[in-house]
Structures are given as structure tokens and as C-alpha cells.
Amino acid sequence: MSDSPLLNRATHIIDQVSSEKPADYVLRGELGADKELSPSEKRDISKAVFTYFRWLSWLDKSAATPSRLASALDLQRKFEADPAYFKPEALADRAVPEWVKDEIDLTPAYLRHLQSEPALWIRVQQEFAAALPRSLGNLAPSPSPLVPEKHRATTLRYTGQTDLFRTSEFHQGVFEIQDLASQLVSYAANPQPGQTWWDTCAGEGGKTLHLSALMENKGLIWASDRNTGRIATLRKRAGRAQAFNYRAVTWNGGPFLPTKTKFDGILIDAPCSGVGTWQRNPHARWTTTPTDVSELAEIQLQLLNHAAPALKPGGRLVYAVCTLTKSETTKIADAFTAAHPDYIPDPVFANAAAATPGPCQVHLWPHELNANGMFIAAWKRKG
Ligand SMILES: C[S@@+](CC[C@H](N)C(=O)[O-])C[C@H]1O[C@@H](n2cnc3c(N)ncnc32)[C@H](O)[C@@H]1O
Numbered sequence: 001m002s003d004s005p006l007l008n009r010a011t012h013i014i015d016q017v018s019s020e021k022p023a024d025y026v027l028r029g030e031l032g033a034d035k036e037l038s039p040s041e042k043r044d045i046s047k048a049v050f051t052y053f054r055w056l057s058w059l060d061k062s063a064a065t066p067s068r069l070a071s072a073l074d075l076q077r078k079f080e081a082d083p084a085y086f087k088p089e090a091l092a093d094r095a096v097p098e099w100v101k102d103e104i105d106l107t108p109a110y111l112r113h114l115q116s117e118p119a120l121w122i123r124v125q126q127e128f129a130a131a132l133p134r135s136l137g138n139l140a141p142s143p144s145p146l147v148p149e150k151h152r153a154t155t156l157r158y159t160g161q162t163d164l165f166r167t168s169e170f171h172q173g174v175f176e177i178q179d180l181a182s183q184l185v186s187y188a189a190n191p192q193p194g195q196t197w198w199d200t201c202a203g204e205g206g207k208t209l210h211l212s213a214l215m216e217n218k219g220l221i222w223a224s225d226r227n228t229g230r231i232a233t234l235r236k237r238a239g240r241a242q243a244f245n246y247r248a249v250t251w252n253g254g255p256f257l258p259t260k261t262k263f264d265g266i267l268i269d270a271p272c273s274g275v276g277t278w279q280r281n282p283h284a285r286w287t288t289t290p291t292d293v294s295e296l297a298e299i300q301l302q303l304l305n306h307a308a309p310a311l312k313p314g315g316r317l318v319y320a321v322c323t324l325t326k327s328e329t330t331k332i333a334d335a336f337t338a339a340h341p342d343y344i345p346d347p348v349f350a351n352a353a354a355a356t357p358g359p360c361q362v363h364l365w366p367h368e369l370n371a372n373g374m375f376i377a378a379w380k381r382k383g
Helices: 004-016 023-031 039-054 065-081 088-094 098-102 108-114 132-136 149-154 180-189 206-214 228-241 282-286 290-310 330-339
Strands: 120-124 139-141 155-158 175-177 196-199 220-225 246-250 263-269 311-321 343-345 361-364 374-381
Touching: 004 023, 004 039, 004 065, 023 039, 023 282, 039 065, 039 282, 088 108, 120 149, 120 180, 132 139, 132 155, 149 155, 155 180, 175 206, 180 206, 180 263, 180 311, 180 361, 180 374, 196 206, 206 220, 206 228, 206 263, 220 228, 228 246, 263 290, 290 311, 290 330, 311 330, 330 343, 330 374
Parallel strands: 196 220, 196 263, 220 246, 263 311
Antiparallel strands: 120 155, 120 175, 139 155, 311 374, 343 374, 361 374
16 A cells, blocks of 8 residues: 555554554544545555554564554565565564463464465355355355355355445345354354254354354254343344344353253354454454463353253254464363263264264364364263
């Protein structure tokens, strides 16, 4: 980006960002209601702000913001022209905070991916899967073998420049903007039409809507969250997507459950440090702390302990977090398994064709999927 009014606007935004006011929050506030800027100008400003935070540790602390921003944009151009120019050791030292080295086995491929622009994924409703690529264009299915064959045409990467939120197809509920890793969580849950599921941390309903689509709107999903604002958004999104087989309730994660219902399946898409989203939201690299990780790990184990008894014998429990720290992934899953002999680790992805069952804990690495990072574990309750 070389347009100076846009660079000035990006600089103005960067100067407002702090640990209390994250970059994505300031961007939403600054650009959301701005009627003067075109969608492509807004996209350029957002990109410049995120580029700044992606290269933050390379920038001269004593320089003024405009010159630091220019250096960041220059580093991004250099990186895109030749990623190998940046040595893995330098990336390990600068692309992520030091504490992460105790929590993630960093690889050169992962670190390089963190410094690139993120991909945009959508999930199209099955009945529009043939028509949407013709009307929207620039859509390609994921090559990941983890996407079930019959849903391959609904899990698509968008490479065009249109602001998808402004398209009539989006407003008609034809598709949702949903990262590939998030879509894989619902494929891992593998709910069946007519079953009863509990989406314990439903938030704004990204996975509730996908579970509903996989259940063909048949059966029931209890969708809970402790945040009533998010539940309200979930209801709006469900209306747009014509998802009807859900009941939205509040649950604060405590021992008092929202219902006495016993479920065929429970999905715990738990609050987490979000390290898996650091490519998309690089400012979070510099605000997330080891204390966040340990506090969230306690909440995650508590959510599992409190929700699991609501599972029917033979039911499926799925734990997912969009992070990759050991404390919130394998350590939580192992601790739950050790404390609950009635819950038997179960393969995360069903693959009837495979000779041996797949793993019961899966890391979805961003550089392998070209998407967010995610961890998924699954159990079956003894029948
Ligand atoms: C990863 S987000 C869920 C995203 C959502 N499932 C989706 O696909 O759009 C985690 C959610 O957990 C909720 N949450 C945080 N702490 C909680 C708790 N103690 N009990 C229940 N929900 C909680 C947050 O409000 C947030 O919406």
C-alpha cells in the first residue's frame, strides 16, 4: 500500500492500539461505521495494521510510527518475494514471544506461515454448493483429506477481493464465513440427524450452525454460552441460515447445568489463548501471557468436568481449542482421560476406510491446512 491517506489512517489506528484496546477492536471501531472509505480501502488499512504487528519485533523502537509502518510493509514484501531470506532462528526469536517456546514445538514451516497473509474460508449451505462458485467466483475446495468427501463442495477457500459480508448471498444465508479449522471441528464431532447435542460454548454460533446443517435441521442442539450478547447474535445468525433445531440458553460453565437432558454428543469449543489465530491476528502475539494460558487451562478442565456427566452412555465428547499450547491441549486431554476412566479416548476423525483407527488427539497445524491452528480431542462414554 503506497496511498498516503490510507497509510495515515493506518498509523492513526496503530497509535491507539494497546493491550486494553486490541488491534481488531480498534479496527472495528474506526472502520466499521466509516461511510467514506470503500471496502477495498478498509481492507488495505486493516492489512497494513496487521502487517505492522506481524513484524513488530523487527521494527526500530525509537522511530516514529509512520516510518515503522513503512519498514513493516517493506519486510512483508521481502518475505513474500523470498520467505527463505528470513532464517528460522530469526523467526523463532522475533515472530513469537519467548514464553511460547515452552508451550509449542516451533518448526520453520509453522513460523514462516505465521508471517504470511491468512486465507479466507467459507462454508456454503449444501443446496447452494453448485451455484455459489458460479455467482461469486474465486472459490476452491480445500485439498485437506480431513474434509469428508460428501462435504468437499461446501468447504471453500475464497481468493477474490469482494467484501463477502456485503454480498446478497451472505445476507440470504447462502454461506457463512468460517475458517477451515473451525469447520473441521464439526466434521470431527460428526453429529447425526435426529440426535441431541450440546454445544456448551456456542458463542455466536459458528459451530452450532454447522452442527445443525450436518444434522439436516433434525434433532436438537442445546447451544449455551455465558455471554448473553453472543447468544443474541447466534439467534440472528440461525434465522439467516434457517437453522431451527436448536435451543439457546445461558450457562456459566459451573456445576449447575442448563438442562437434565442426556446427550448423544457434547462439543466443548472452549475459551482459549487463541494462539492458533496468531497469523490472522498478530497483535494477540504481544498481549497474550503465560498467565492467560494457565488460567484458561483451569477453565477448560472445569468445563470438561462439569459438562461430561451430561453425556449418554455410548455418547461422543469432543473438546476443541483454537490454540496450540501444550497446557491447553494435550495436558488437558490427558488430565481428563486420567481422571475419567468411563470416557474412552476415541478417534477424532471417523475414517471407515482406514485399516487402523486415527488418533484420539489431533493438532491441526496452520501451515498444513492454510488455516487457523486447532486442537481436537474426542472420547466415547462407556456404554
Ligand atoms: C472459542 S469461543 C466459542 C466459539 C463458538 N463455538 C463458534 O464456533 O463460533 C469460546 C466461548 O466460550 C465462552 N465462555 C467463556 N468462558 C466460559 C465459561 N466459563 N462457561 C461457558 N462459556 C464460556 C465465551 O463466551 C466464548 O463465546
